[in-house]
Amino acid sequence: MTRFHGKPRHRELLHGRVHLWLEERKRGDGPSLLLLHGLGESGADWNDEVKTWPGAVYALDFMGHGRSGRLAGGAYTVELLAGDADVALAQIGPAAVAGRGLGAYAALLLAGGRPDEIPAALLLPGPGLAGGGAVPDFDADPTLVLDDPEPPASDGIRSEVCVDRRALRWFDQDIRPVDYAHEFAAAATRLLLVEDGSAAPPWWKTIRSSPTVNLLGGASMAEGLLALQLALG
Amino acid sequence: MPIAAPQYPGAVAPERTRFVHADGAELHVHEWGDPEAVPVVCCHGMFDHGRGFDCLAPLLSDRFRIIALDARGHGDSSWSHAYNWPIDLMDIGYVLRDLGRPAHLIGHSKGGGQVTDAATIFRDAVRQIVNIDGFGPPDDAGFGPPQMTSGATTVPERFTIFLDRRRRTARDRRWRVYPDLDDLVERRRAQNPRLSKPWLRYFAYHGARQVENGWIWKVDPLIATGFGPFKPQWIGPNWKHLRAPMLAMIGSEPDTWGPIPEPTRLKRLSHVPQVEHAVIQDAGHFSHMEQPQAVADVVLAFLER
Numbered sequence: 436m437t438r439f440h441g442k443p444r445h446r447e448l449l450h451g452r453v454h455l456w457l458e459e460r461k462r463g464d465g466p467s468l469l470l471l472h473g474l475g476e477s478g479a480d481w482n483d484e485v486k487t488w489p490g491a492v493y494a495l496d497f498m499g500h501g502r503s504g505r506l507a508g509g510a511y512t513v514e515l516l517a518g519d520a521d522v523a524l525a526q527i528g529p530a531a532v533a534g535r536g537l538g539a540y541a542a543l544l545l546a547g548g549r550p551d552e553i554p555a556a557l558l559l560p561g562p563g564l565a566g567g568g569a570v571p572d573f574d575a576d577p578t579l580v581l582d583d584p585e586p587p588a589s590d591g592i593r594s595e596v597c598v599d600r601r602a603l604r605w606f607d608q609d610i611r612p613v614d615y616a617h618e619f620a621a622a623a624t625r626l627l628l629v630e631d632g633s634a635a636p637p638w639w640k641t642i643r644s645s646p647t648v649n650l651l652g653g654a655s656m657a658e659g660l661l662a663l664q665l666a667l668g
Numbered sequence: 669m670p671i672a673a674p675q676y677p678g679a680v681a682p683e684r685t686r687f688v689h690a691d692g693a694e695l696h697v698h699e700w701g702d703p704e705a706v707p708v709v710c711c712h713g714m715f716d717h718g719r720g721f722d723c724l725a726p727l728l729s730d731r732f733r734i735i736a737l738d739a740r741g742h743g744d745s746s747w748s749h750a751y752n753w754p755i756d757l758m759d760i761g762y763v764l765r766d767l768g769r770p771a772h773l774i775g776h777s778k779g780g781g782q783v784t785d786a787a788t789i790f791r792d793a794v795r796q797i798v799n800i801d802g803f804g805p806p807d808d809a810g811f812g813p814p815q816m817t818s819g820a821t822t823v824p825e826r827f828t829i830f831l832d833r834r835r836r837t838a839r840d841r842r843w844r845v846y847p848d849l850d851d852l853v854e855r856r857r858a859q860n861p862r863l864s865k866p867w868l869r870y871f872a873y874h875g876a877r878q879v880e881n882g883w884i885w886k887v888d889p890l891i892a893t894g895f896g897p898f899k900p901q902w903i904g905p906n907w908k909h910l911r912a913p914m915l916a917m918i919g920s921e922p923d924t925w926g927p928i929p930e931p932t933r934l935k936r937l938s939h940v941p942q943v944e945h946a947v948i949q950d951a952g953h954f955s956h957m958e959q960p961q962a963v964a965d966v967v968l969a970f971l972e973r
Contacts, residue, residue, distance in 0.1 A: 450834065451750040451890055498750075507692020507748050508740065508755035514830070514896035515750060521831045548827040581761055601691070609754070612902060615823065622824035 447592055450515075450522045454591050456502040457523050458494045465489030466554075466667050467527050468660075471520055473536025474563025474606055477501025477596050484657045485533075489664065493530070495523045497538070499599035502592050509601035512609055513537065513566065517544040524552055531663050536561025537606060540616075540638070546626060547619030555625035555666040557659050558639075565636035567610040613641040620645040625666050627651055629659045670878060671849065676870035678960060680726035682719075682736070687745075690762040696744040697763065698736040701729030706795070707767045708971070710736040711760065713777030713802070715887050717743030719874040720776070724956040727964035731972065732772070737763055739779070741888035743875065748888070752895045753782070760786040764793040772971055773912075776800040776956060777925065781903070788909045798915045798967055801926045801953050803933045804903040826897040833893040843889050845882040852876050852883055862923055862952040871957075904936030913942035915970040917963070923952030944970065 444459040458478050460470075468488045470481050478494030478501055485492050496503040497516045506515065520541055524530060529552045534542030539558040546556040616638035620626060626648045628639070642648055651662055682698035689695075698718045708728060710721045718736035725734040738745040740759055748755070760782065764771055772795045775783030780802015787794040808821075846852050852872040853865055860868075876883045916937050918927040927933060937943050946966045948955040956963045 451837075451893070452747075453749045504749070506750055508750070508752075508758060509691045510752060510754035510758050512752050512754065512896060514827070515752060517827075518831060518834050518896075521834065525835050544827060547824040548831050581758065581765060605754070612899070615899065618823045619827070622822065 446526060448522050448526060450498065450519050453498045453506060453519075454504040455498065455519055455522060456496040456592055457526070458496075460492040460494050461486050461488070463488065463490040463492075465664075467491045467493065467530035468663075469520065469523055469527065469530045469532045470494040471516075471532060471534035471538030471542050472497065472500065473538055473561035475500070475598050475603055476535070476538075476562060477598075479596055482656070484660065487657060488660060491527070493523060493527055495520060496596075497541070499602035501596045501598075502594075504591055504593070505599040506602070509599070509605060511599075511602045511605045513540050513544065513606075513611070517541040517548070520545050521549065524549060529553070531555050531557070531667060533557040533559065533660070533663065535559045537563030537566065539564060540566060540611075543616060543619050543623070543626065543642070546623035548622070550622060550624045553624065555627065555663055556623065557627045557629065557663045559629045559656070559659060560631050560633050560635075563606055564639065566606055566638075567608040569613050569637045570610060611638065613637045617641050617645065620647055623647050625649070627659065627662050627666060629654045629656075671873075674866075674870045674873050676723070676867055678726070679722040679870055681722065682725075683729075685744075688737075688763050688766045690740070690759045693740045693746045693748050693759070695740065695746075695759055695763065696738040698725075698738075700725040700734040701732055703733055705731065705733040707769065707771040708732045708734050709760065709763055709767070709771050709773050709783075710734060711773065711775040711779030711783050712736070712739065712742070713779050715742070715885075715891070716776070716779075716871075717875045717886070719743070720871060720954075720957060721774075722870075723960035724774075724963055724967075727960055728967065731968065735763065735767070735771075741891050743886055747890070751888075751891050751893070753785075756782050757786045757789060761790050761793075764790050770795045772796050772798070774798040774800070774956075774967065775802055777802050777953065784907060784910070784914065787912045788906055791909075791911050794912045796913050796915070796971055797910075798917060798970065800917045800955055800963070801919065803916070803926075803928055803936055805900050806928045807900050807932055823897045823899060830894050830896050837890060837893050843884045845879060845884050846876075847882045849873060849876065849878075849883050852885070860924055860952075860954065862921070863954060863957060867957060904939045907936070907939040908941065910940055910942075913944070913970075914940050915944050915946055915967065916940075917946045917948060917955060917966065919951030919953060919955045919958065920947050920949045921952045923954075926953040946970075 620642035
């Protein structure tokens, strides 16, 4: 299901039964760019630097974030978020991807799962980059999720930007061993890692040595986007 | 024309049914036995439903309150936005919370893996667990029954299939309509040839719905998109955090969906602090359906210890 709205242009997408909000930030004749935000953020949080991109730019709100619907059950996984992004990719066609924080991990999975549709992905530090870590923390208490107030039932697009508190809680505990990330990095076509000096989680350190990875030490967002353009040839 | 509910020797319909509220779903539960007795929560396998315990439950209900759950999207529980492994674990948490007292857990296949994982999370709410052939796929296999495998070997390749299924399912989410209940029986028997036609007719009747021009499965077709890839080698290490003793049960006979190679199963179970093993003779993957009395004897001995 796709519906076009008036300006600014939006598309409503359906992933399973969750409605997703995809905003077209700009148009252009060059290659398309899909933006994947960090944990607790939304597509509205990308700054205007993305407008320097020569082609069309799309900003997705992951499920449980922004104006997209929430996930009934509350147990969000990064694979489901990458599935959100894949639904967007199916709509807009092959695209470069830029992901921040948790969105960087989703971008990694998508780049490894769709190497023919993603020529390159830019991974940026940001909220949720570490996820729940590489090993379980059995001092944490997932039962707290059951205690969170259940958000009102809402399948559809939200009228205002918000975040499902259960998503924040769950992604703090959702673990992925580092070798998982390594396999996706090896399967991707090209990955650009922006390193700003902040502490990198184990999965990030593991994929640094992958032959598909280029490191961009100290690069700004604008410099990262420029490198992404160059990577597309 | 509506047909009468099939009967099956030893199968007893639930004494009570009700719904337990979970986040975004109403979970249908079937109950047998004294409501004041120690509870035993039973969790079924993929594409099955709670009535699969109709033969085992009455053999345990003199001693225990048996609660068989229709997992989210299965049986008469409501359908959901999406499905994954941890959502099912949280649903088990909702049922445990509803009971308000520690319970034993019995799970078969997918349900066996889930009651085991749930027991690592809800450690204060679980007494003992019985895992019936729910020890995950072989190390070299992806998640999914044989007819859903694709030859993909790497995790990213399996992830591509996961994504492809989700794109496809977004276009078409309907099960086909079978002209007759017996067509459903034959469909299921092709997958599980050890299960008898009379039992499958009983089981399929409760797992399907009669519509204008035939029968359709009750289970949500969205579940066929799968839970996403994972590495089977991850199964086991987390089980070292189990406090609840486990009875690890398999059937003696090779079957479509199990058991996995013994070295793999024993390696995973080596992480469980307290484990006992049981092999049910003349049973395959569905021990509790094929040999309910033998399973009940072993389970009662384990739970009453």
